[in-house]
Amino acid sequence: MSDPSNRRPDDETAEPAVEDGVSEASAEAAIAALVEAEREAEAEEAAVAEAEEAEEREEPEDAVEPADAAEPPAAAPSKPAKAPAKPRTTKPRAAKAPSRRLAVLGSPIGHSQSPALHRAAYDALGLDWSYEAVDVTEDALPDFIAGLGPEWRGLSLTMPLKKAVLPLLAETDRITDQAGGANTVLLDGEAIRGFNTDVAGIVRAVQAAGLEQARYVHILGGGATAASALVAAAELGAERVDVHVRDLARSAWVEPLANDLGLRVRIRPFSQADRSLDVPELVIGTLPGGTVTEAVYTDSTRRRSLLFDVAYEPWPTPLARQWESVGGRVVSGLAMLVHQALLQVRVFVSGDPLQPLQDEAQVLAAMLDAVGIDEQGAPLEG
Incomplete structure (x- = not known):
């Protein structure tokens, strides 16, 4: 065997040098393992950053458990412990504006049961529509309607607005013409259409009884x-x-x-x-x-x-x-109120009071429950 002390530094045939008991090959393997571990750590951090960006864009992200890092060779020096990741913070989501707005108008109007009925209906239909009560007098009605934006879909009216609205309507249905008043206004693009669902509300309430x-x-x-x-x-x-x-x-x-x-x-x-x-x-x-x-x-x-x-x-x-x-046998006006409101919902959803709603039986049940009466118009017990 040759004497290592006689070997030249540039001798390509020389055996690998050994320093402090660790061969060059072992050192290179350790360095490669460290590089690979660093790449995996960078990939993990990139995945976390991407998830945070997706969350900020309100895109749902499935939680993914990071893969276990490959263990370095036994001869490699131990990797320093990685500092714990900073806790992710979620930005509060801004409340979405309703896709459609509706209201019942009258003066006074605070006693109205219409908001409870309509909100129950739209919840049952899965629609993010708002419905409120707004105090509007007969004299203020024209300006109120003229000032409505494109997000408005329709209005319910109490007396005396049922007659006051007639000159403002571009189109009315047969029942409105016969009864001389409209209790429902559909804001259909540029057109303002009037309907009377009171009559059908009486008929349906009586027949339900x-x-x-x-x-x-x-x-x-x-x-x-x-x-x-x-x-x-x-x-x-x-x-x-x-x-x-x-x-x-x-x-x-x-x-x-x-x-x-x-x-x-x-x-x-x-x-x-x-x-x-x-x-x-x-x-x-x-x-x-x-x-x-x-x-x-x-x-x-x-x-x-x-x-x-x-x-x-x-x-x-x-x-x-x-x-x-x-x-x-007695039936209260709540039964009429429910049935006329159900037909108003038909108008606001499809533009047609004769077009039944999807899952209409469930919608009607939710509306009846909202005012505490059963299918025949009798008060619910308890």
């Missing part, structure tokens, strides 16, 4: 709601209608509308509400809640006739108490 049709109907009251009740009576197949009012002189509109609807009508004072030998299948009260009238019905009539009272606050109304005292 088990009365499919009514040939003889009494209506109490001669205001704007009475006009919708008269049209609803025609939709229910009525042939005769008695309209009982406080002021006969202010009820001149009744006969022309009844003639257009093909109804035989009699206009009488409240005191003559139950002077006929015929018992009506349906009595519709259109008076404000809490109103006391001279209309008095016999026990027999109250047991046999269905009372539908459009009022619901306060409840029960004086008329409803008369019916309940003898075990008569």
